[in-house]
Amino acid sequence: RKEVEQDPGPFNVPEGATVAFNCTYSNSASQSFFWYRQDCRKEPKLLMSVYSSGNEDGRFTAQLNRASQYISLLIRDSKLSDSATYLCVGYNKFYFGSGTKLNVKP
């Protein structure tokens, strides 16, 4: 079931860089989305909820583009600790995208 699609990456960026991931969705009725972060061998943890007005939390900004049916996650001033896999979840709240791997290098 491919409700959401993600670029698997990996995205390799230097510390301090700004990086953005997209997640495209197929169901135009979708109202809310989520970004989860998963570290290696750990459980996913909710990073941000995404609503029509977008969401910002410190260095992280999530936005929804309804016209093009995608959500984005922007990370500013990347830290080494941001290295993880970022998973999006869409309309069917139980189904994850394939995840985007981020490697932040010193």
Add this chain to the structure above:
Amino acid sequence: DTEVTQTPKHLVMGMTNKKSLKCEQHMGHRAMYWYKQKAKKPPELMFVYSYEKLSINESVPSRFSPECPNSSLLNLHLHALQPEDSALYLCASSAPEATNEKLFFGSGTQLSVL
């Protein structure tokens, strides 16, 4: 720290064994989930319980048998597993009546089938 507790953290079993995975939450959530995750893949939904009733079964083989004895507990009974069933098994819960139905995950059980 997670508020969803899974036991055991690690499990090694033979193909003829019967074992159970346990999951507990005390957040008053009425939806609980089992996911299976293989290395380098996203979590794959197996089962959803809503108000203690099985609402989704993603065509999971019968060697996996879920059970929800009450609103706080979720079990996954395992019998006659295959080596390809080795994976991280994640339990999650959510408040289905909430408009933003965030999932809270346990730390998982790493299962190896020999």
